[in-house]
Amino acid sequence: MRAFQVTQLVHHSQIQLSNNVPEPIPKEGEILIDVHSGGLNFFDILQTQGKYQIKPPLPFVLGTEFAGKVAQNSPIPQGCPFKPGDRVFGAGQGAYADKMAAKYDSVLPLPDALTYEQGAGLYVTWPTSYEGLVGRAQMKPGEWVLVTAAAGGVGIAAVQLAKVLGGKVIAAAGSQEKLEIAKRYGGADYLIDYSKPDWQKDVLKITNGKGVDVVFDPVGLIQSSFKCMAWRGRAIVVGFAAGSIEKLPSNLILLKNISVVGLHWGAYRIHENERVGEVWKELLELFSSGKAKPVVYSEVYSLDTLSQGLTALEKRKTYGKVIVNIKKNNGAKL
Numbered sequence: 001m002r003a004f005q006v007t008q009l010v011h012h013s014q015i016q017l018s019n020n021v022p023e024p025i026p027k028e029g030e031i032l033i034d035v036h037s038g039g040l041n042f043f044d045i046l047q048t049q050g051k052y053q054i055k056p057p058l059p060f061v062l063g064t065e066f067a068g069k070v071a072q073n074s075p076i077p078q079g080c081p082f083k084p085g086d087r088v089f090g091a092g093q094g095a096y097a098d099k100m101a102a103k104y105d106s107v108l109p110l111p112d113a114l115t116y117e118q119g120a121g122l123y124v125t126w127p128t129s130y131e132g133l134v135g136r137a138q139m140k141p142g143e144w145v146l147v148t149a150a151a152g153g154v155g156i157a158a159v160q161l162a163k164v165l166g167g168k169v170i171a172a173a174g175s176q177e178k179l180e181i182a183k184r185y186g187g188a189d190y191l192i193d194y195s196k197p198d199w200q201k202d203v204l205k206i207t208n209g210k211g212v213d214v215v216f217d218p219v220g221l222i223q224s225s226f227k228c229m230a231w232r233g234r235a236i237v238v239g240f241a242a243g244s245i246e247k248l249p250s251n252l253i254l255l256k257n258i259s260v261v262g263l264h265w266g267a268y269r270i271h272e273n274e275r276v277g278e279v280w281k282e283l284l285e286l287f288s289s290g291k292a293k294p295v296v297y298s299e300v301y302s303l304d305t306l307s308q309g310l311t312a313l314e315k316r317k318t319y320g321k322v323i324v325n326i327k328k329n330n331g332a333k334l
Protein backbone atom coordinates (compact mmCIF):
# COMPACT_ATOMS: atom_id res chain seq x y z
CA MET A 1 0.00 0.00 0.00
CA ARG A 2 0.99 3.68 -0.27
CA ALA A 3 2.18 5.30 2.95
CA PHE A 4 4.03 8.37 4.19
CA GLN A 5 6.56 6.28 6.05
CA VAL A 6 9.29 7.61 8.34
CA THR A 7 12.38 5.39 8.04
CA GLN A 8 14.82 7.80 9.73
CA LEU A 9 14.27 10.88 11.91
CA VAL A 10 14.38 13.83 9.50
CA HIS A 11 12.34 16.91 8.58
CA HIS A 12 9.17 15.91 6.67
CA SER A 13 10.43 17.67 3.52
CA GLN A 14 13.07 14.92 3.19
CA ILE A 15 10.53 12.07 3.20
CA GLN A 16 9.28 10.47 -0.04
CA LEU A 17 5.98 8.64 -0.41
CA SER A 18 6.51 4.85 -0.25
CA ASN A 19 4.47 2.63 -2.57
CA ASN A 20 5.17 -0.84 -1.20
CA VAL A 21 4.55 -0.66 2.53
CA PRO A 22 2.88 -3.80 3.94
CA GLU A 23 -0.69 -3.39 5.25
CA PRO A 24 -0.80 -3.07 9.05
CA ILE A 25 -1.91 -6.14 11.00
CA PRO A 26 -4.45 -5.13 13.67
CA LYS A 27 -3.52 -6.06 17.25
CA GLU A 28 -5.98 -7.07 19.93
CA GLY A 29 -8.79 -4.49 20.23
CA GLU A 30 -7.94 -2.91 16.86
CA ILE A 31 -9.82 -2.68 13.58
CA LEU A 32 -8.53 -2.09 10.06
CA ILE A 33 -9.56 1.13 8.34
CA ASP A 34 -9.65 2.09 4.66
CA VAL A 35 -8.44 5.65 5.12
CA HIS A 36 -10.21 8.25 2.98
CA SER A 37 -8.81 11.43 4.55
CA GLY A 38 -6.26 12.33 7.22
CA GLY A 39 -6.06 15.41 9.49
CA LEU A 40 -2.70 17.20 9.79
CA ASN A 41 -1.37 18.23 13.19
CA PHE A 42 1.62 20.31 14.26
CA PHE A 43 2.90 17.35 16.27
CA ASP A 44 3.35 15.38 12.98
CA ILE A 45 6.12 17.84 12.11
CA LEU A 46 7.80 17.14 15.44
CA GLN A 47 7.26 13.39 15.24
CA THR A 48 9.17 12.87 11.98
CA GLN A 49 12.17 14.48 13.71
CA GLY A 50 11.85 12.51 16.97
CA LYS A 51 10.91 15.69 18.86
CA TYR A 52 7.40 14.65 19.94
CA GLN A 53 6.58 12.81 23.17
CA ILE A 54 5.11 9.84 21.27
CA LYS A 55 8.07 8.16 19.52
CA PRO A 56 7.00 5.03 17.57
CA PRO A 57 9.85 2.65 16.69
CA LEU A 58 11.25 3.11 13.15
CA PRO A 59 9.98 2.61 10.54
CA PHE A 60 6.52 4.07 11.25
CA VAL A 61 3.74 5.63 9.20
CA LEU A 62 2.97 9.25 10.06
CA GLY A 63 -0.51 10.64 10.78
CA THR A 64 -2.96 10.36 13.65
CA GLU A 65 -6.41 11.70 12.74
CA PHE A 66 -8.45 10.01 10.04
CA ALA A 67 -11.86 9.43 8.50
CA GLY A 68 -12.66 6.39 6.39
CA LYS A 69 -14.50 3.07 6.29
CA VAL A 70 -14.03 -0.08 8.34
CA ALA A 71 -12.19 -2.36 5.86
CA GLN A 72 -13.96 -5.43 4.47
CA ASN A 73 -11.12 -7.64 5.79
CA SER A 74 -11.06 -6.02 9.26
CA PRO A 75 -11.31 -8.22 12.36
CA ILE A 76 -14.25 -7.15 14.55
CA PRO A 77 -13.18 -7.55 18.19
CA GLN A 78 -15.76 -8.48 20.82
CA GLY A 79 -17.63 -5.37 21.96
CA CYS A 80 -16.73 -3.36 18.83
CA PRO A 81 -19.88 -1.53 17.66
CA PHE A 82 -18.75 -1.29 14.01
CA LYS A 83 -19.00 -3.59 10.99
CA PRO A 84 -17.10 -3.61 7.68
CA GLY A 85 -18.17 -0.69 5.48
CA ASP A 86 -19.21 1.64 8.34
CA ARG A 87 -18.18 5.30 7.92
CA VAL A 88 -16.00 6.26 10.88
CA PHE A 89 -13.47 8.79 12.14
CA GLY A 90 -10.94 8.71 14.94
CA ALA A 91 -7.27 8.49 15.82
CA GLY A 92 -4.43 5.98 15.75
CA GLN A 93 -0.86 5.88 14.45
CA GLY A 94 -0.40 5.69 10.67
CA ALA A 95 -3.24 7.72 9.12
CA TYR A 96 -1.28 8.89 6.05
CA ALA A 97 -1.64 5.57 4.24
CA ASP A 98 -4.19 3.55 2.29
CA LYS A 99 -4.91 1.47 5.39
CA MET A 100 -4.31 1.83 9.11
CA ALA A 101 -5.09 -0.07 12.28
CA ALA A 102 -6.85 1.77 15.13
CA LYS A 103 -8.22 0.77 18.53
CA TYR A 104 -11.98 0.49 18.11
CA ASP A 105 -12.50 2.57 21.25
CA SER A 106 -10.65 5.46 19.55
CA VAL A 107 -13.11 5.34 16.63
CA LEU A 108 -16.53 7.02 16.32
CA PRO A 109 -19.33 6.88 13.75
CA LEU A 110 -19.03 9.63 11.13
CA PRO A 111 -22.33 11.59 11.09
CA ASP A 112 -24.16 11.40 7.74
CA ALA A 113 -24.06 15.19 7.55
CA LEU A 114 -20.24 15.18 7.32
CA THR A 115 -17.83 14.33 4.51
CA TYR A 116 -14.61 12.39 5.06
CA GLU A 117 -12.66 15.62 4.67
CA GLN A 118 -14.66 17.23 7.45
CA GLY A 119 -14.54 14.12 9.63
CA ALA A 120 -10.77 13.68 9.44
CA GLY A 121 -10.07 16.76 11.54
CA LEU A 122 -12.52 16.29 14.39
CA TYR A 123 -11.04 13.87 16.84
CA VAL A 124 -8.49 16.09 18.59
CA THR A 125 -9.72 19.64 18.13
CA TRP A 126 -13.47 19.69 18.73
CA PRO A 127 -13.63 17.91 22.10
CA THR A 128 -10.72 20.08 23.28
CA SER A 129 -12.67 23.22 22.46
CA TYR A 130 -15.97 21.89 23.84
CA GLU A 131 -14.54 20.65 27.13
CA GLY A 132 -12.45 23.79 27.52
CA LEU A 133 -15.50 26.04 27.31
CA VAL A 134 -18.10 23.82 28.96
CA GLY A 135 -16.29 21.53 31.41
CA ARG A 136 -13.42 23.77 32.45
CA ALA A 137 -14.59 27.39 32.00
CA GLN A 138 -18.25 26.63 32.83
CA MET A 139 -19.19 29.19 30.20
CA LYS A 140 -22.72 30.69 30.48
CA PRO A 141 -24.96 32.24 27.79
CA GLY A 142 -24.43 35.99 27.49
CA GLU A 143 -20.81 35.89 28.66
CA TRP A 144 -17.93 37.55 26.81
CA VAL A 145 -15.49 35.01 25.36
CA LEU A 146 -12.07 35.82 23.88
CA VAL A 147 -10.58 33.13 21.61
CA THR A 148 -6.91 33.45 20.54
CA ALA A 149 -5.62 31.85 17.30
CA ALA A 150 -9.29 32.06 16.38
CA ALA A 151 -8.81 30.78 12.82
CA GLY A 152 -6.69 27.78 13.87
CA GLY A 153 -7.85 24.20 14.36
CA VAL A 154 -8.97 24.38 18.00
CA GLY A 155 -9.57 28.14 17.82
CA ILE A 156 -12.22 28.14 15.10
CA ALA A 157 -14.02 25.24 16.77
CA ALA A 158 -14.02 27.27 20.01
CA VAL A 159 -15.44 30.32 18.21
CA GLN A 160 -18.30 28.26 16.74
CA LEU A 161 -19.01 26.47 20.01
CA ALA A 162 -18.94 29.65 22.12
CA LYS A 163 -21.53 31.12 19.72
CA VAL A 164 -23.70 27.99 19.91
CA LEU A 165 -23.49 28.22 23.72
CA GLY A 166 -24.83 31.79 23.60
CA GLY A 167 -21.59 33.69 24.15
CA LYS A 168 -20.56 37.08 22.77
CA VAL A 169 -17.40 36.10 20.96
CA ILE A 170 -14.28 38.16 20.32
CA ALA A 171 -11.98 36.38 17.87
CA ALA A 172 -8.30 37.27 18.08
CA ALA A 173 -5.72 36.29 15.44
CA GLY A 174 -2.46 37.41 13.89
CA SER A 175 -3.72 38.82 10.57
CA GLN A 176 -6.74 40.44 8.97
CA GLU A 177 -7.07 37.45 6.62
CA LYS A 178 -7.40 35.02 9.52
CA LEU A 179 -9.85 37.32 11.30
CA GLU A 180 -12.09 37.26 8.22
CA ILE A 181 -12.00 33.44 8.39
CA ALA A 182 -13.00 33.54 12.07
CA LYS A 183 -15.97 35.72 11.14
CA ARG A 184 -16.99 33.85 7.98
CA TYR A 185 -16.66 30.27 9.26
CA GLY A 186 -16.81 30.81 13.02
CA GLY A 187 -19.47 33.50 13.29
CA ALA A 188 -17.35 35.68 15.61
CA ASP A 189 -19.04 38.90 16.77
CA TYR A 190 -15.89 41.04 17.07
CA LEU A 191 -12.38 40.79 15.63
CA ILE A 192 -9.04 41.73 17.22
CA ASP A 193 -5.60 41.62 15.56
CA TYR A 194 -3.20 40.67 18.35
CA SER A 195 -0.14 41.47 16.29
CA LYS A 196 -0.92 45.12 17.11
CA PRO A 197 0.35 46.58 20.40
CA ASP A 198 -2.27 47.33 23.11
CA TRP A 199 -4.88 45.09 21.47
CA GLN A 200 -6.28 44.54 24.96
CA LYS A 201 -7.54 48.17 25.00
CA ASP A 202 -9.79 47.36 22.05
CA VAL A 203 -11.16 44.32 23.91
CA LEU A 204 -11.97 46.58 26.88
CA LYS A 205 -13.70 49.05 24.55
CA ILE A 206 -15.82 46.30 22.97
CA THR A 207 -16.89 45.02 26.40
CA ASN A 208 -17.67 48.56 27.68
CA GLY A 209 -14.76 48.38 30.10
CA LYS A 210 -15.87 45.13 31.73
CA GLY A 211 -13.41 42.76 30.09
CA VAL A 212 -14.02 39.18 28.97
CA ASP A 213 -15.40 36.44 31.22
CA VAL A 214 -13.61 33.61 29.45
CA VAL A 215 -10.28 33.41 27.62
CA PHE A 216 -9.70 30.32 25.45
CA ASP A 217 -5.99 30.32 24.64
CA PRO A 218 -4.09 27.82 22.44
CA VAL A 219 -1.22 30.30 21.86
CA GLY A 220 0.36 31.28 25.18
CA LEU A 221 -1.33 34.67 25.61
CA ILE A 222 -2.83 34.18 29.06
CA GLN A 223 -0.73 36.83 30.78
CA SER A 224 -1.42 39.38 28.03
CA SER A 225 -5.11 38.59 28.31
CA PHE A 226 -5.22 39.33 32.06
CA LYS A 227 -5.25 43.02 31.04
CA CYS A 228 -8.68 42.63 29.46
CA MET A 229 -10.36 40.06 31.73
CA ALA A 230 -13.42 40.65 33.86
CA TRP A 231 -13.76 40.07 37.61
CA ARG A 232 -14.18 36.30 38.18
CA GLY A 233 -12.85 35.62 34.67
CA ARG A 234 -11.70 32.14 33.68
CA ALA A 235 -8.63 31.62 31.50
CA ILE A 236 -8.23 28.22 29.85
CA VAL A 237 -4.67 27.08 29.14
CA VAL A 238 -5.04 25.04 25.92
CA GLY A 239 -1.61 25.21 24.30
CA PHE A 240 1.57 27.08 23.51
CA ALA A 241 1.50 27.51 19.73
CA ALA A 242 3.78 30.55 20.06
CA GLY A 243 6.50 28.21 21.28
CA SER A 244 7.12 29.10 24.93
CA ILE A 245 5.44 28.02 28.14
CA GLU A 246 4.10 30.97 30.10
CA LYS A 247 4.96 31.60 33.75
CA LEU A 248 2.06 33.57 35.21
CA PRO A 249 2.27 36.31 37.88
CA SER A 250 -0.07 35.15 40.63
CA ASN A 251 -0.71 38.72 41.91
CA LEU A 252 -2.73 39.45 38.75
CA ILE A 253 -4.72 36.25 39.26
CA LEU A 254 -5.54 37.38 42.82
CA LEU A 255 -6.41 40.99 41.97
CA LYS A 256 -9.24 40.14 39.56
CA ASN A 257 -10.41 36.93 41.25
CA ILE A 258 -9.35 35.05 38.13
CA SER A 259 -9.31 31.26 37.68
CA VAL A 260 -6.63 29.82 35.43
CA VAL A 261 -7.63 26.31 34.37
CA GLY A 262 -5.73 23.74 32.36
CA LEU A 263 -7.19 21.41 29.76
CA HIS A 264 -5.52 18.20 28.60
CA TRP A 265 -8.11 16.42 26.49
CA GLY A 266 -5.87 13.47 25.61
CA ALA A 267 -5.63 12.52 29.29
CA TYR A 268 -9.41 12.29 29.85
CA ARG A 269 -9.36 8.64 28.75
CA ILE A 270 -7.09 7.84 31.69
CA HIS A 271 -8.58 10.11 34.37
CA GLU A 272 -12.21 10.79 33.38
CA ASN A 273 -13.23 8.30 30.72
CA GLU A 274 -16.99 8.75 31.34
CA ARG A 275 -16.69 12.42 30.31
CA VAL A 276 -15.29 11.45 26.88
CA GLY A 277 -18.59 9.81 25.87
CA GLU A 278 -20.63 12.75 27.21
CA VAL A 279 -18.62 15.29 25.22
CA TRP A 280 -18.85 13.27 22.00
CA LYS A 281 -22.61 12.77 22.40
CA GLU A 282 -23.09 16.55 22.53
CA LEU A 283 -20.69 17.17 19.64
CA LEU A 284 -22.17 14.52 17.34
CA GLU A 285 -25.62 16.06 17.90
CA LEU A 286 -24.26 19.50 17.01
CA PHE A 287 -22.71 18.14 13.79
CA SER A 288 -25.82 16.16 12.83
CA SER A 289 -28.08 19.17 13.36
CA GLY A 290 -25.72 21.44 11.40
CA LYS A 291 -25.25 23.77 14.41
CA ALA A 292 -21.51 23.07 14.29
CA LYS A 293 -19.59 22.75 10.99
CA PRO A 294 -15.96 21.60 10.73
CA VAL A 295 -13.77 24.03 8.82
CA VAL A 296 -11.37 22.60 6.21
CA TYR A 297 -8.43 24.68 4.91
CA SER A 298 -8.98 25.72 1.28
CA GLU A 299 -6.06 23.71 -0.09
CA VAL A 300 -6.64 19.97 0.36
CA TYR A 301 -3.50 17.86 -0.13
CA SER A 302 -2.90 14.35 -1.54
CA LEU A 303 -0.37 11.79 -0.31
CA ASP A 304 1.99 13.10 -3.03
CA THR A 305 1.76 16.71 -1.78
CA LEU A 306 1.36 15.96 1.94
CA SER A 307 4.77 17.40 2.76
CA GLN A 308 3.67 20.78 1.33
CA GLY A 309 0.65 20.71 3.64
CA LEU A 310 2.86 20.07 6.65
CA THR A 311 5.09 22.97 5.60
CA ALA A 312 2.08 25.31 5.25
CA LEU A 313 1.06 24.34 8.80
CA GLU A 314 4.61 24.82 10.05
CA LYS A 315 4.76 28.30 8.49
CA ARG A 316 1.48 29.40 10.13
CA LYS A 317 -0.20 29.86 6.75
CA THR A 318 -3.26 27.68 7.30
CA TYR A 319 -6.66 27.99 8.98
CA GLY A 320 -9.16 25.42 10.25
CA LYS A 321 -8.01 21.84 9.75
CA VAL A 322 -5.51 20.96 7.05
CA ILE A 323 -6.57 17.74 5.32
CA VAL A 324 -4.89 15.15 3.11
CA ASN A 325 -7.11 13.08 0.85
CA ILE A 326 -5.88 9.50 0.59
CA LYS A 327 -8.70 8.52 -1.75
CA LYS A 328 -10.36 10.80 -4.27
CA ASN A 329 -13.71 12.63 -3.94
CA ASN A 330 -13.75 12.87 -0.17
CA GLY A 331 -15.63 16.15 -0.24
CA ALA A 332 -18.62 13.99 -1.20
CA LYS A 333 -20.50 11.66 1.13
CA LEU A 334 -19.50 8.31 -0.39
Ligand SMILES: NC(=O)c1ccc[n+]([C@@H]2O[C@H](COP(=O)([O-])OP(=O)(O)OC[C@H]3O[C@@H](n4cnc5c(N)ncnc54)[C@H](OP(=O)(O)O)[C@@H]3O)[C@@H](O)[C@H]2O)c1
Binding pocket: 042, 124, 125, 128, 149, 150, 151, 152, 153, 154, 155, 172, 173, 174, 175, 178, 218, 219, 237, 238, 239, 240, 241, 242, 243, 263, 264, 265, 266, 313, 316, 318, 319, 320
Ligand atom coordinates in the same frame (compact mmCIF):
# COMPACT_ATOMS: atom_id res chain seq x y z
N1 LIG B 1 -4.76 20.98 25.55
C1 LIG B 1 -5.16 20.09 24.68
O1 LIG B 1 -5.74 19.06 25.04
C2 LIG B 1 -4.90 20.37 23.23
C3 LIG B 1 -5.59 19.69 22.23
C4 LIG B 1 -5.35 20.05 20.89
C5 LIG B 1 -4.41 21.04 20.59
N2 LIG B 1 -3.73 21.64 21.61
C6 LIG B 1 -2.73 22.68 21.34
O2 LIG B 1 -3.37 23.83 20.84
C7 LIG B 1 -2.46 24.55 20.03
C8 LIG B 1 -3.14 24.92 18.72
O3 LIG B 1 -3.47 23.74 18.01
P1 LIG B 1 -4.20 23.86 16.59
O4 LIG B 1 -4.46 22.48 16.15
O5 LIG B 1 -5.31 24.82 16.66
O6 LIG B 1 -3.00 24.48 15.72
P2 LIG B 1 -3.06 25.35 14.39
O7 LIG B 1 -4.29 25.07 13.60
O8 LIG B 1 -1.73 25.17 13.76
O9 LIG B 1 -3.22 26.85 14.91
C9 LIG B 1 -2.22 27.43 15.69
C10 LIG B 1 -2.30 28.94 15.53
O10 LIG B 1 -1.51 29.54 16.56
C11 LIG B 1 -1.15 30.82 16.13
N3 LIG B 1 0.26 31.10 16.45
C12 LIG B 1 0.69 32.12 17.21
N4 LIG B 1 2.02 32.14 17.28
C13 LIG B 1 2.46 31.09 16.53
C14 LIG B 1 3.75 30.62 16.20
N5 LIG B 1 4.86 31.20 16.69
N6 LIG B 1 3.84 29.52 15.41
C15 LIG B 1 2.74 28.91 14.95
N7 LIG B 1 1.48 29.33 15.23
C16 LIG B 1 1.35 30.43 16.02
C17 LIG B 1 -1.37 30.89 14.62
O11 LIG B 1 -2.49 31.73 14.40
P3 LIG B 1 -2.24 33.30 14.11
O12 LIG B 1 -1.39 33.35 12.88
O13 LIG B 1 -3.59 33.83 13.96
O14 LIG B 1 -1.52 33.84 15.32
C18 LIG B 1 -1.73 29.47 14.24
O15 LIG B 1 -2.63 29.42 13.19
C19 LIG B 1 -1.23 23.66 19.84
O16 LIG B 1 -0.22 24.12 20.69
C20 LIG B 1 -1.71 22.30 20.27
O17 LIG B 1 -0.68 21.52 20.81
C21 LIG B 1 -3.96 21.34 22.91
